[in-house]
Amino acid sequence: SKLGWKFYDADDYHPLENKKKMEEGIPLNDEDRIPWLCALHDILRREDTSRQDTILACSALKKMYRRVLIGGASAIESNQPEQPGENPELKILFVHLDGPKDIIAAGLEKRRGHFMPLELLQSQFDTLEPPSAPENFITVSLEKPLPEILLQIETAILQG
Numbered sequence: 001s002k003l004g005w006k007f008y009d010a011d012d013y014h015p016l017e018n019k020k021k022m023e024e025g026i027p028l029n030d031e032d033r034i035p036w037l038c039a040l041h042d043i044l045r046r047e048d049t050s051r052q053d054t055i056l057a058c059s060a061l062k063k064m065y066r067r068v069l070i071g072g073a074s075a076i077e078s079n080q081p082e083q084p085g086e087n088p089e090l091k092i093l094f095v096h097l098d099g100p101k102d103i104i105a106a107g108l109e110k111r112r113g114h115f116m117p118l119e120l121l122q123s124q125f126d127t128l129e130p131p132s133a134p135e136n137f138i139t140v141s142l143e144k145p146l147p148e149i150l151l152q153i154e155t156a157i158l159q160g
Helices: 016-023 030-049 063-071 101-110 118-127 146-158
Strands: 006-009 054-057 094-098 137-141
Touching (some): 006 030, 016 030, 030 063, 094 146, 101 118, 137 146
Parallel strands (some): 006 054, 094 137
C-alpha cells in the first residue's frame, strides 16, 4: 500500500481441487499448477494493460512456472520468445525469499485456516529451482528483520 500497488495472494486463486489435494497432504504437480499459473498471468496481464503496478505473492517454485507468469500459456508450448508485438512478455521482478526450512516452517505454523499443511514444506523445497540469470530477480534473506526485508524489496522495485 505504501507504493500504491495492487496486491494479490496467489493462494486465493487455487482451484478447489488443488486446495483439497494440499489439505490431504498431497503435493501439487505441474499439471495442477499450470492452469493456476496461467490464471495468475491473466490477472497480471489485465493489471499491466490498465497500467496498474502489482505485487503477487506466489510460490513460483520452478523456472518454468516463472516463465508462465511472464508469458502465459505460450511459455509452456515453446521456450522460444514470442515475436515482437505478438503478446509481449510482462516485466516482472521476482523476489526469491530465501531461508532455512525452520524459519519458513515457523511462519507456516503461524498461519491459521490455510489449506497447505506444514507436512508439504519439504515437497516445496524438493521442487524449488531458485532463480538464476538471466531471470529478473533478487534474493532476500528471511533471516533479516522484516523492516530490512521490506526495504530491500522496495529499493529493488524503485530502482527498476
